[in-house]
Amino acid sequence: MKPKNTKDALLVLFEQNKGRYFSGEEIAETLSVSRAAVWKAVESLRSDGYAIEAVKSRGYCLSPDTDIVSAQGVGKYLRADLDLDFEVYEEVTSTNTLLKEKAAAGAREGTVIIANSQTGGKGRLGRSFYSPLNTGLYISILLRPSDMPAQEALKMTTMSAVAACRAIEAVLPETEKDRPQIKWVNDIYFHGRKVVGILTEAAMSMENGNLEYAVPGIGFNVYLPEGGFPEEIKDIAGAVLSEKIPDAKNRIAAEFLNQFFAIYRAADHGGYEAEYKKRSLVLGKQVDVIPTGGGKTRRGKVLDITDDCNLLVEFPDKTTEILSSGEVSVRPKDLLRK
Structure with missing residues (x-):
């Protein structure tokens, strides 16, 4: 993704070199901007919450402990062959709602919306999905499958479930023995608690009954929210991680997208159904x-x-x-x- 401005370009440089110091002069030369523009971009990133250290005679450095989701942070972990248009927001009403609006306006397959929080997150059967600031990760993907009957839209949910499990496992400590499981049809459980919810919304062509587009939306509870979950879900909801891990959100988002599109674009979707069943929390129960x-x-x-x-x-x-x-x-x- 091409940087839009000096701030974006600087974040790309920092994200690709976390923990490394750059002098103001080096940054200015690399980005072909003035030293004043560098300082302004650094201050803007700091105001967004990025921990950027400044040490005399060494320069600027993005702390390796930073865990803020961004297009630049996600992009560095994406597979090189993935051609996606994605936007990252601090807060939206609903990633699905925003992406459906873009779909109606003609956005292409592979458009992705990622948010740090939602004020109107949506769950299955008209329920709300608790989406607080800074502790979760909310992703929606626009798909335009060719010749897929509308009744098969649910497969987008089950593909997403398998991809979400793989993404979670990619960030778990090596000492973690438990593995995420899928509660039919759209929830991921870990340590006996719900850590991911999935909702797929779609539009159908009235001419042939095929999908015009589908928008699977995925909400990860990455960390426990301060003060815990609301009363109505506190006995069910949990988090993927019990403590902060550097870059966890960017890694989860990128790995989810890598795994989802690997399944979606494979012949016969790579036979993912067998893995879905293997991870099932209900099969045989x-x-x-x-x-x-x-x-x-x-x-x-x-x-x-x-x-x-x-x-x-x-x-x-x-x-x-x-x-x-x-x-x-x-x-x-x-x-x-x-």
Whole structure:
């Protein structure tokens, strides 16, 4: 991504060389700007929260402990063959809402919105998604798949789930033995708590019934918010990391995009369904089947996850049903809440 101004260009230089000192003169020559412009850009980055050290006779240095998501920070970890248009915001109402507006205006596939917080984050079934400042990471991707029936839009959610698990594992300490799991259809659990939520929204062509575009939105709880989670979700929600890790947000965002597009663009999507099943928190388990429109909760055993992302459930009377995510929610009977 080409820098828009001196500030952006300086952040690229710093992000690619965290911990290294540059003299003001060296920066000015590298960026072809004046020393005054360098000072102004440094002060602007500091006002954005970047810890930039200044040492006499050594120059300026971006602290290696910095963990602020930015286009420049994400970009340095992206695969070279990924051609994405992405924008990073401090705060938005909803990354999905903003990206759907861009989709309606003709934005191309591969447009990505990343935010540090959302004031109107959206969850499944019309719920809100808690998206506080500085502790989470919120990403939406615009996709324009060719010849994909609208009913297959849910696959964007399941692809995102696998990619999110891989991204989380990329930043976990080597000593971490637990692994993220997928609670059908759109939640990632880690240490028994929900750390990622996914919502895919789409538009359909009325002419052929295919997808016009799809926007999977992914919310990561990277760190625990100060003061904890709100009362209504405090027993369910958790965080990917228990302590700060340098560049964690940029690494998670980039690795998620790397892994998602590796799956999305592979022939037959790389057979990701097998990994989705392997990571499933519900497959082979007893679950409570909860009708989304209200009604009686039933207990059943999940026998399989079908190719179109539905659940095959066996009930105590040995009858089986195929259930879609639009009809029911499930709650694993033995889901741990640590």
